[in-house]
Amino acid sequence: MTDVGPILITGCSSGIGAATAERLAxxxxxxxxxxxQIGTLAALAQAGCRTAAVDVTDEASMTAAVDSxxxxxxxxxxxxxxxxxxxxxxxxxxAIEKVRQQFETNVFGLVRMTQLVLPSMRQAxxxxxxxxxxxxxxxxxxxxxYYHATKHAVxxxxxxxxxxxxxxxxxxxxxxxxxxxxxxxxxxxxxxADATESASPYREAAETMGTMINSMYKNxxxxxxxxxxxxxxxxxxxxxxxxxxxAVPAAAHGLIGARSMMPGRAWDAVMRTAMR
Numbered sequence: 001m002t003d004v005g006p007i008l009i010t011g012c013s014s015g016i017g018a019a020t021a022e023r024l025a026x027x028x029x030x031x032x033x034x035x036x037q038i039g040t041l042a043a044l045a046q047a048g049c050r051t052a053a054v055d056v057t058d059e060a061s062m063t064a065a066v067d068s069x070x071x072x073x074x075x076x077x078x079x080x081x082x083x084x085x086x087x088x089x090x091x092x093x094x095a096i097e098k099v100r101q102q103f104e105t106n107v108f109g110l111v112r113m114t115q116l117v118l119p120s121m122r123q124a125x126x127x128x129x130x131x132x133x134x135x136x137x138x139x140x141x142x143x144x145x146y147y148h149a150t151k152h153a154v155x156x157x158x159x160x161x162x163x164x165x166x167x168x169x170x171x172x173x174x175x176x177x178x179x180x181x182x183x184x185x186x187x188x189x190x191x192x193a194d195a196t197e198s199a200s201p202y203r204e205a206a207e208t209m210g211t212m213i214n215s216m217y218k219n220x221x222x223x224x225x226x227x228x229x230x231x232x233x234x235x236x237x238x239x240x241x242x243x244x245x246x247a248v249p250a251a252a253h254g255l256i257g258a259r260s261m262m263p264g265r266a267w268d269a270v271m272r273t274a275m276r
Contacts (some may be wrong), residue, residue, distance in 0.1 A: 002238040004128055005077020006069050010031045010113060012049075013040035015182030016132060017082040019226035020233050025049045027234065030077075032069060055108025056083045056209055057101070066116040070096075075120035077235050078128035081110040083219045086147040088148040089195025090202040098195070099146050106150035111157065118165065127170040127239050135178045140261040142271055143192060143202070143209040162244060173236040174245050178252030181225045185217040193211045208275045224249040 007024055011017040012033035027050040033044040041051040054065045068243060069076055087102040097212060114129060121127030136144065137151035155174065162172035179185075179255035189210045196206040206275035217223055230250050236242040247253045 003077075004029065004237055005075055005124075005126075006030045006032060006073045006084075007078040007080065007237065008065070008069060008076055008113075008117065009080040009082055010034050010109070011083030011100065011132075012044060012051075013037065013084060015179060015184070016177065016226045016233075017080070017228050018044060019230040020080060020082070021049050023227070023230040023234055024048045024237070028103075030073075032065070034065060037082075039094045056113060057104045059112070062109075062113055062116060066209045067115075070120045073165075076117040076127065077126045078130070078134045079113060079117045079122075080130045080132070080201060080233065080237075081113055082132045083109055084132065084150070086144065086184055086191065087195075088144050088147060088188045088213075090143055090200070090206060091145050093193070093197070093200055093202060093206075094146060102146050102167060103150055103153075106147070107153045109156075114161065115151075118170070121170050122165075122168045125169040127165075128234055128242070129161070130163075130172065130233055130236055131172070132177065133158065134248065135176050135255055137174075137176060139267070141185045141204050141209070142275070144188070147188070172240055172244075173242045175229070175233065176245060176252060176256065177229055178247070178249055179216050179219070179223040179257065180229055180248075181217070181223050189213055203274065212275060216256040221273035222249070248259045 006027055009021050010015055012021045013035040018075045021044050025031045031049045033041050035041055036055045038051055038053040049194045052065045055061045084106040085096055106194050131154055133154040134151040136148045136172040137155040140148040158172055158174040190208055192210050196203050232246050232248055247256055
């Protein structure tokens with residue numbers, strides 16, 4: 001087993017974060033599983049993880065977690081920036097406060113956690129950072145503009161960071177998950193419904209989009225479980241030369257490739273057809 005040192009993972013209450021923490025702890029790694037509510041981490045504590053309450057929109061909780069690990073072990077060996085969610089709705093409909101909260105969690109929280117762990121990694125001349133982006137960072141579905149905007153930002157940040165920290169022995173990988181069997185679809189459709197009032201001019205199209213999201217996540221040919229993603233994250237954390245990007249499942253590769261070859265009007269036509 002490659003000893004990467006203490007691994008700090010955000011957003012471990014469920015889904016990819018929980019699966020990754022459990023897998024890594026089961027392989028003998030020292031894992032710090034975190035979430036906003038520590039009560040959601042009881043099963044991971046039983047699985048061998050150390051747990052802590054970390055809200056990536058709260059400076060004090062982030063700083064306390066990192067300082068505690070560094071004080072005990074001298075460094076953070078790896079950071080998995082997983083905390084995030086999808087705020088859906090028409091650009092005009094979503095309240096600006098919710099837009100700010102989306103960026104605070106998906107972008108600014110990821111950035112601040114990264115800033116906090118880098119000093120000990122640089123001093124050790126070693127470290128791994130895994131950012132959980134989305135296939136939605138390479139393409140955009142209507143009524144998910146704000147969520148996609150955050151994941152496009154994570155793409156840019158990861159590319160810049162990978163180059164900047166390489167001289168210090170720190171390696172950065174970006175994950176671009178497609179449809180993963182987590183709570184994401186439920187959160188996305190709930191926020192979509194909440195943002196779309198009955199009198200909204202976007203109501204009919206937004207309802208169609210909600211149906212489309214649910215159908216995608218129920219499609220067993222397209223959707224995989226979070227355990228499969230956790231397996232690839234373990235590979236990225238322990239490989240001598242990890243990839244810059246990992247797209248999972250296989251269908252995500254095809255979707256990204258297809259979008260990259262399409263002009264904007266062609267993509268719009270595909271979306272119109274899908275939403276019929």
